Amino acid sequence: MNGFAAGCYEAFGSAIGHHLWYRSLDNTVVQSGEHQAWSIRLGTAFAVLTKTSLVALIRIAAVQQMWATLRRKAMTLGGIDGMFNIMHDPTGIFNKDLLAHAKILTVFAIVFWVFPFVTIIAPATLSVESVPSSSVRLMPVPTVNFTSFEQWCTYEGAGYLLGPGSAISRLFAQVYTSGRITPQDSPFPNATYELQFWGPSYKCDDFADFINTQDRPTWDPENPDSPHQTFRDAFFAERPYATFDETTDGDMWQAAAPDYMNNILLVHTVGDGGKNNIVCQLYNTSYRISVTFNNSVQSIIPLSIQYLEPAAWNHVVGRYVFLANIRPSEYVGYPDKVLPTFHVTHLLLSNLIVTKMTIGASGTLLFSGKPTASLQQSALPFCPDVGTDYFYREYFNDTSACRNGSLVRVIEDLSRNFTLSTLTYEYWGEPTTTVPVTIQFPQNQYSYQQSTLFMVYGVGFAVTFLCMVMDGIAFKRNGTVSGTAFSTVMLTTRNQDFDSVAVGRWLGSAPLSTDIAKVRMRFGYVSDKDGGAHAGFGLDGTVGPIEDDNVR
Template structure:
């Protein structure tokens, strides 16, 4: 009678078939319980059938799943997840931090509360490579731990699937050998065709195990470095102006009288005005209008910076040493500058009385003034031009001839209050048309001129010195004209030792002006600009170009290149070069035959002569910051808040990439656990491993021992013994006779053991073991 084991209520009952083919229930021995099972639509019927349908199936109590291995797999998976989360949190902390600084620089203030544990560990190592090295080390360690944990989970799943596969099909020894070695050796996949044919799921799990290390390669690289500017602030000593040390400003003669500018200051001024790089837009003042500077409270716009010239200037400003290659700081300066206006605007001041508010007409040339009656007479008379509004004033033939050939003329009378008078005949659409004075009705010749009056002012400068790669740019935030310098040359020449106290004057009422206001720095500045601008340019009717200036022979063009005005960019202003007379002269052409002009209008800063003079005076004041001819050992400085920018390496974290890699690894591992591991464990009924003990316990059958013996047909007994010995010690490669043996994991029955039938599971030769059946596992 065939038996079918059924386990109910904790006892053992057997289902056997009687002689008529009916299933009856016994108590495990030869006694029947008298119950018969009949099969209905949903299985067994009767009391046992109802119990079977009401109670879930239970596993054979001889097969017990140990909880340690499944719990370990779940714990390892959770650990892998935690390592991934830890990796993410660590990289989030590093994201945006400095990557090229020592560890202490990346932990804020360096206090224990502001430093991370990893940064402290990194600091303790005293690694000169900084946080980059430690970020890579910790990131790689976390990725490796994640891979290790998940690999152990997949290895456990693979072991269950291997045993599940061996329970279901017979395989050759080579195939089983490759199946056991599949996780560690991808080449084992090709050990036998039966692996791919019969163990497809096991192969997929092995492929997952092979690919898991890719996550540990991708994830550490999600923390990269990128170069970014970093702005910081420091309070440093920066160059300042020193206008009080007269020794570095003046060249004096006996009795302390100022003769001229000190050689170092004159050289600095020469570098400023001769800089061709002064060209370009922006800068201080306006363009157009009778006055380029506007009111005394006006603010300037634009910037003075740009291309560096060969003399060390940028846009006409001598360079200051940069505190850092890329830095900036704000500074407030007080120094000289010129305010230039049209003659019409100057005459409109002081209530329209025809006298500038910054100058007194009474006794301008001494104790008696019988030369000029008005400031307008002073302007035209000092320039040697006829007054178009006063036919009797300066109506000489020489004045008329100059007016007919005039291109440019300027003068700085010593009795005026630091004024420079300029007349130019070039046409400049940007200049206020009201500045052009019509010719006298009695004159047979007419001319239009840009009549300009420039006066020296004490000026407040609020500027930003910006350095880009060490190249300076001065950005005026506000330039305010404070007070005009209302004193004459007489006061300025004795200002070094205050000898004006010996002069017979009354402050603010004397023809000398307010001598107490005079300083050597301002006086020397006026002398330098008077020398630069004081010249006469004219063109005769035949086109001959004439130059007149102190030290230059009249009519000589051979020394034109040495004339300061022609060396400066001012000559490129339309007020000068756009004269019909100058355009007829060959002097403005590089190549007269090709009619190529030597004039570069873009070099006239702000477009007009008046604005360019103002800008040049301010550039000179800015350049004084770079003056290195001080008599004191330490140049003057002031404290300023310096903002500097340095390029540093910062950590950049690609969080999406990290979680994409980890999600793929964790997701595939979880699916392997649920779809493969749980299924295999449920069908196996026990936890299996690929360990030696599992191999030992499942290969102890007499069938395998017989298979290890040398095959029949060996001629010599010692050869058979040697072959048997090699097989018994597991020598590789495996003998083909053994490798091709087809084994199956199933039920093996020993006919005699203490007179009883013994049945156990193990490997045996195909055909000599009972297949593993469903009812051997579940009820």
């Protein structure tokens, strides 16, 4: 019985150890492939130890059940061989005598041979899963520097700013043709960070609202280049069709950027709801944005956009900005905060929208008399407040391209997208700023299926417990602990009848001949020739039941 107790303690201890080991690994990071391999190996060792202990207990119970069966029933010698070998040879389960006369023992044997599957299922309750994880690192990320104008400008003469440079023009063309922010390279495939900076953007209003709330400098009325004293007069002078009750000559779009005004765009359109008069002015703007990369695909969400101050200088001031910096004594009273990059931004927007778009009676679409213009390549003509004519809708019928639903919002959106796209501008000199970057990445982590392990071991212990109950019943019937040792066989086969059966077969060679295999035997009370009796195996018909516990 000491072996029985030791097996119970060993099985229970190894099962608990298996659970505690896997629980200690649950939701922890896989440190390396070698660590993962040894974690599984140790779990497998616990499972093998548990299985070995439980099958040892089942084997003990099976032996007791075998002797109890032999006491109750006569079996052929072949059947008895099967009973002794069934825990060594799984094919013994199919022995006809066992299936007919030793059903409980056969069930024990089936459990014994199926039990090793525990060592397959139990270790697999620890798996490795790829789970999203994140960490925050201080990292340099691209930013902007609108005080730097490298490759922003073309020049005329000794230091005059003539127009936009080719590099920044290409970037602007990417923005207005694609209708989106030019993507930058991601620091990691999945990352998020916030960025703050200042840069240009346009603030647009309906003309009437602009007049009613005008609190920003538009131009200097004393400027000799301006023949107008009020902004209203200037607007209608620049956009004569804006005063007409009906649009003439199929006019759908007129826009201007007067040199004497302070970086202002004037736009007149005819669309849904009638005429639309729009005023847009360039502002220095504060940006706070969230930059996210999802599988290296960029998305930028503005968290805060605040207009700081208007770019209050006209075209002449912007054109002479370099000379004013070189010879400040000759430009006394020159406006502060004049930036070439802001002036070029205004020139880029002006070159895009300043045109006159008309549709003739035959459906001819012209841009200031020409059949094509950059405006066609942008989303601006697709807005519902630009054009209602049948022929116009044939040319620009996809209003979904106007994402914000109105020309005012689209112009603002375009200017902001351009500023945000300059994060990719290659001639900034790689300016960076250090910010906290949240990095998302897949991480291998252990996952422990506790319920599955409990179920596997629970079934194993329950089946073993039932076998132990049957073992207790068999032990009570047997009255002693029996085994399959040679000494047990020798002591229980003291019978002169066996000598005649074994004649010519003293070596016990296998396989057993058919005539011997069919000899029926039973374990019980065997009578001696001298009138005595002893417990042992005997031929069927010569053995009586054991009733005296003293007979051994």
